[in-house]
Amino acid sequence: MSPPSQVPLKAESASTTRKEPFIPYHIVLSIVFGVGLVSAAFATIPDCDEVFNYWEPTHYLSYGNGLQTWEYSPVYAIRSWLYVGVHSLVTLPFSLAPGIDKSHVFLALRTILAGTASLSLTELYDSLSRSIGPEVGLLFISISVPSAGMFQAIPSYLPSSFAMYFVMFGMAEFLKASVSLSKALTYFSLAGLLGWPFCLALVVPQLLLWVFENGRTTGVVGTVQRLAWGVTMPLIVLISVIGVDSLAYRKLVFVPLNIVLYNVFGGSERGPDLYGTEPWWYYFANLSLNFNAMAAVAFASIFPLVTALAVMPAGITKRQFVLLLPFYLWLGIFSLQPHKEERFMYPAYPALCINAAMSMNWLKDFIHFFAVKLKIEPKAASALGTAMVAVVLLLSAVISTSRTIAITTAYSAPKNIYRSDQNISGNVCFGKEWYRFPSSYFLPAGARPRFIKSAFAGLLPGTFAESNTPFRDGTWKIPENMNDLNQEDYSKYVPIDQCDYLVDSYFSGREDYTGSSEPNYILDTENWEPVACRRFLDAAQTPFLSRALWIPNIVYRDQRVWGEYCILKKKMQKKEVVT
Structure with missing residues (x-):
């Protein structure tokens, strides 16, 4: 026909x-x-949905590891x-x-x-x-x-x-x-x-x-x-x-x-x-x-x-x-x-x-x-x-x-702070900056994204079951502790002492940011040292016109207020010598 x-x-x-x-x-x-x-x-x-629901599953199919949201659970x-x-x-x-x-x-x-x-x-x-x-x-x-x-x-x-x-x-x-x-x-x-x-x-x-x-x-x-x-x-x-x-x-x-x-x-x-x-x-x-x-x-x-x-x-x-x-x-x-x-x-x-x-x-x-x-x-x-x-x-x-x-x-700082010569490995942790993680494509093969507790009280992604075979079991295995009610699950967090690296931001004048659940790790120079930092707009303190449009200084005085966005590396703690 x-x-x-x-x-x-x-x-x-x-x-x-x-x-x-x-x-x-x-x-x-x-x-x-x-x-x-x-x-x-x-x-x-x-939009973090682009990262967690699309870049991460694609990374999992390509490289065998990645973050998994509840939407990819076979239950839903x-x-x-x-x-x-x-x-x-x-x-x-x-x-x-x-x-x-x-x-x-x-x-x-x-x-x-x-x-x-x-x-x-x-x-x-x-x-x-x-x-x-x-x-x-x-x-x-x-x-x-x-x-x-x-x-x-x-x-x-x-x-x-x-x-x-x-x-x-x-x-x-x-x-x-x-x-x-x-x-x-x-x-x-x-x-x-x-x-x-x-x-x-x-x-x-x-x-x-x-x-x-x-x-x-x-x-x-x-x-x-x-x-x-x-x-x-x-x-x-x-x-x-x-x-x-x-x-x-x-x-x-x-x-x-x-x-x-x-x-x-x-x-x-x-x-x-x-x-x-x-x-x-x-x-x-x-x-x-x-x-x-x-x-x-x-x-x-x-x-x-x-x-x-x-x-x-x-x-x-x-x-x-x-x-x-x-x-x-x-x-x-x-x-x-x-x-x-x-x-x-x-x-x-x-x-x-x-x-x-x-x-x-x-x-x-x-x-x-x-x-x-x-x-x-x-x-x-x-x-x-x-x-x-x-x-x-x-x-x-x-x-x-x-x-x-x-x-x-x-x-652009969340994408630009990563470089191939940084030799990052182990657990790279995200607290209050969890939703700006640009995906595992920016981390070396030996690094894994992890979350630490912050003021956010919703459901964060878990991890796919890692696989070295071409057929990824994580597509059909039902992950633990997932829900479609955006209810927080504490198993998605790791303790801060398990973090080898940490991504954090700092805005001047907000030293107490949102309380003890979100300390400014950039200021904690005793335990953390910067690997790379880029400036990041402080939208809360920048007037609307200055954050909505870029206007040359010769036309309009730049009123943008900047903070820092950094990858931090955990300092090796010195052991006390007992004599």
């Missing part, structure tokens, strides 16, 4: 007028990948071994090569992630340029590339970033003149089943438009046939996810369903709210920091659409309207959830940039429209609109770059 023919959809005025992008594909890809390489090298790891099974397994296979040539430092393997995987993101971003740019218009495509890439939000999301080893890549591939496919439904749905199934299941909501607007338009050209029967054929590859993805994860856990599991059940139907005693809640406006504030003016333009993109429909309705198409919906849909769903995190917005970052791009393009058209009404020459009116939009884009890019520099210069 062969699939139904890919019937081009009926032309819809300007939306399907084929136009060439302003900048060739390969040039855009080179630019985006260049920025991606910078982000892979310098972007921080702001809400993390996919297929997801981390694919990434482990990608880095296998690097991890097996002799003489390659593990931190370089870390960078190699980040580079591969950045390359995948760059390709998907360029695909979406190309499709937007050809289907909606080259102006929108150019605006989209001009908003995306310099944004602080995309800089952070592109190299992040998170299902939400992975979902973002394949959502972009899927959106790009839906925008093509002859849509391959099977390919589009496969991209979205990879985003939702291998990445993050909630991002399947983002396919709904475009899929409904496809059903409507295809139904008009091929009828109900033809549409149902194409839908049936289109889900073939997604079913293969589904079977692969269930099969590999079930093999790893040694029981039948469907991880995406477990994720939804835990996060949505976990009940009052468990669920994501145990890890903190935020007010309804959290994402509005966070997106404004990461996209500045472009976030505001995206939030308000429905208003230019309504205005455009009133002023020049012939220039608005169903496809343009549908492209605005995913961002609003995602923002609405996640703003209603009490537990909020920056990474939850990653899959919708491209949709935000699309909304902002279309709004800026409509703004340019409005300026041209009203300038002509005021008897200004058409060429001058067009130049005026283009210039005003260019100024806004330039200011936005400058602010985003300032934000990126502020973050990378302020919070």
Whole structure:
């Protein structure tokens, strides 16, 4: 049986007028990948979930040791071994090569992630340029590339970033003149089943438009046939996810369903709210920091659409309207959830940039429209609109770059204090800095991360059952003392006297930090000596503007307050000589 023919959809005025992008594909890809390489090298790891739930299991698969969270216990099974397994296979040539430092393997995987993101971003740019218009495509890439939000999301080893890549591939496919439904749905199934299941909501607007338009050209029967054929590859993805994860856990599991059940139907005693809640406006504030003016333009993109429909309705198409919906849909769903995190917005970052791009393009058209009404020459009116939009884009890019520099210069110490020549071995302990541990990729083969008691009273990761065989028993063995209630377990701690090294921070003026449970070990020069230290921003004592943006001293007096972030080595205690 062969699939139904890919019937081009009926032309819809300007939306399907084929136009060439302003900048060739390969040039855009080179630019985006260049920025991606910078982000892979310098972007921080702001979320401990990325380390403990993804970098550590991947390190375990590659090297036989790593930290284990409760999510990887077969009792709960809400993390996919297929997801981390694919990434482990990608880095296998690097991890097996002799003489390659593990931190370089870390960078190699980040580079591969950045390359995948760059390709998907360029695909979406190309499709937007050809289907909606080259102006929108150019605006989209001009908003995306310099944004602080995309800089952070592109190299992040998170299902939400992975979902973002394949959502972009899927959106790009839906925008093509002859849509391959099977390919589009496969991209979205990879985003939702291998990445993050909630991002399947983002396919709904475009899929409904496809059903409507295809139904008009091929009828109900033809549409149902194409839908049936289109889900073939997604079913293969589904079977692969269930099969590999079930093999790893040694029981039948469907991880995406477990994720939804835990996060949505976990009940009052468990669920994501145990890890903190935020007010309804959290994402509005966070997106404004990461996209500045472009976030505001995206939030308000429905208003230019309504205005455009009133002023020049012939220039608005169903496809343009549908492209605005995913961002609003995602923002609405996640703003209603009490537990909020920056990474939850990653899959919708491209949709935000699309909304902002279309709004800026409509703004340019409005300026041209009203300038002509005021008897200004058409060429001058067009130049005026283009210039005003260019100024806004330039200011936005400058602010985003300032934000990126502020973050990378302020919070990179947890990655930068480790060097291959430090000869670290034994137990490397983390107290109050447990959530900034950048992963075992930064520790030598003979070192192991350990935790000491701090003011934190939740559940810390344990350790996978170490293995020197290719088949890691820790994927299916049930670890001891795990729970899904974030209840503290004291077996996860080691006594301070078992620590050979210690990672700690110190901020002047807070000598008593949070009491005796978190002493400032950096000041304990009798028992500890520094191996390496880097400055680290004291966010509590730094004014908001100074910590949110990097501003040159010639423009604004630097008011940042710095602390120290160090690796400490235990001093050898001198034995008293009895005479």
